Amino acid sequence: MTRRIVVALLALTVVLVAAAAVPLGLSITQREHLAFRDKAQAATRVIAASAEEYLSDRAPADAMNTDLSNAEKAGDCAAVYDANGRLVAATQCQAAQVPEAHELAAETLTGREPEPPETDGRLLAAEPVGTFRQPDGAVVLARSATPLDTRIAATWAWIGLVAVAGIAASALVSVRLARWVNRPLTTLDAAAHKLGEGQLGERATVSGGPPEVRRLAATFNTMAARTEALIHGHQAVIADVSHQLRTPLAALRLRLDLLATATPESEPELLASAQEELARLSRLVDGLLAVARAEQAVPKPVPVRAGEVAADRVAAWEPVARERGIHLVSHCPDAHPAALGKGDLEQVLDNLLANALEAVPDGGTVTIDSTSVSGALRVRVADDGPGMTPEARAVAFHRFGNPKARGSGLGLAIVHRLITANGGTIALEDTPGGGLTVVLDLPRWHGRRTP
The missing domain is CATH 1.10.287.130 (Signal transduction histidine kinase, dimerisation/phosphotransfer (DHp) domain)
Incomplete structure (x- = not known):
């Protein structure tokens, strides 16, 4: 993954650098050529102006010779021609020695403005003396293109250096980025591999990364x-x-x-x-x-009348209670229905009544009552049996949590799972006067009331 990220970022960087550097270099090169030609043309016009005074106005040739001397000092070669194409004056390095110079002068004398050619590392510039249509002569200047080539080479070298530096920086950043992304993924992969091998305590320690x-x-x-x-x-x-x-x-x-x-x-x-x-x-x-069924069940709430369910379960357990002389009483007025899974409240009350009837001595009492509290319906199952110690209540909702239980030790675990799965709560309290009270807070039904 690190290699793919680095290669992708480097390829993108190279494309972007090439798309930016090449047009920039070409633009700078073109501007340098234009500026070089403009400067050469301007120097030719200076000589043509002084040559016009000599050829047209019959003035002394001192000014023209001075301009030619200055051009020679600047490294240029220049030549002045009269209207017949004869060489009138020139620098020591005569531009007329360049083969194209005489042709350029002849073309200029015909009244046309030729395109200055570049030959043998020199740029030729021509300027008519006087007007373009009827020139009194022509000036040809040859300037070395070496300084231009040096500047252009330096420009391309700087552009290349900047491009290479950018690509190198991109490579460094892409490597660090790839490692930043890949390191936590590698750690996560190793943790997943160990977990798959059975090391259940393995965890992924990831402090960095995206x-x-x-x-x-x-x-x-x-x-x-x-x-x-x-x-x-x-x-x-x-x-x-x-x-x-x-x-x-x-x-x-x-x-x-x-x-x-x-x-x-x-x-x-x-x-x-x-x-x-x-x-x-x-x-x-x-x-x-x-x-197992209670832990795997996902209840679908329906409206449940707790009073009706309590009366039905009391009637079902009444023969068992009567056999032992236990008073089984229900005080559940008609209240707002609770939202529970179908049949869950019946199973809850069956387990609680079975536990209570087993714990209560002969002649005891088991009572079911219900009241409305804030946002819930509270159902209480109270008995006057021996009750439970605080230690037993702390583990009462665990499977086989109470080793001293007379039954299987699963009844309260089933009740706890059914109540919590329906969004309710369950608590164990001491009954006033002795015994155990199971307090159920059941969620209210907020849907449409059924007839």
Whole structure:
């Protein structure tokens, strides 16, 4: 990836530098040529002006000779011709020695303005003496193009140097940029590889790089943490399930071993004990399945009348309570419906009533009541049993959290998962006078009320 980024940025830089440097160099070269020709033409006009005084006005040739001398000192070669094309005056390095000079002078004397040619490293410039249509003579000047070529070469050298420096700077920046982008991605890739190999505690430590890569690393770390917690949770569940199933299975195997060697008189008692262990094992498996279903369920809220559901569950559990002389009471007035998954409140109340009836001694009381609180419907299931210690309440919502529980230890875990999945809350409090109260805050239904 680093190589691709560097190559792409370098290619882009070369294209941009070429697109900017080449037109700039050509433009500067053209301006230098024009300026060089204009200066040569201006020097030729100066000599043509003094030559006009000599050829047209019959003035002395001193001014013309002075201008020719100045031109020679400047490194130019100049020649003055009369109207017949005869050489009148010239510098020591005569421009007439250049083959094209005589032709240029003859063309100028015909009244035309020729294009100054450049030959043998020299630029020729011609200027008529007098008017263009009827010139009294012509001046031809030859100027060396070496200074022009030197300036142009220097200009192209500076442009090339700047271009190379720009490309080098671009290469340095592109390498640093590629490493800045690629380093956190390499770290993230290594962390993902280790996580895939089973190192669940691996995290991507990314402190630099683009914000998008840092956000990706944070998302990866969150995913890795959740994956680790999920796998560890499953391992803990398997360990808990294995531990919880070991006891009833061992007891059942013991009962069956005794049954195999028992006398006919003790067979009914041993068979009853084995059936009791089977029932216990069945309840434990059913509880585990209920927890699994509760954790995987995504409830779709529907309006639920808590009073109707409470009255229905009280009526269902009434025979069990009557058998032990327990008073089972419901005080749930008709209130605003709660928003819960279909059948969730029934399952919650069944688990709470089963726990309460098992904990309450004969002749005790279990009460269900409901009130409206701010933004929620509060349902309370209270009993006057032995209650729970603070330590037991702290782990009551965990699977098998209370080792002293009489049942499977899964009822409150199921209730907690169902309530929280529906957006509600659950809390355990002491019942005034002794016992345990389960407080459920259920979200209210805000949709259209059903008839």
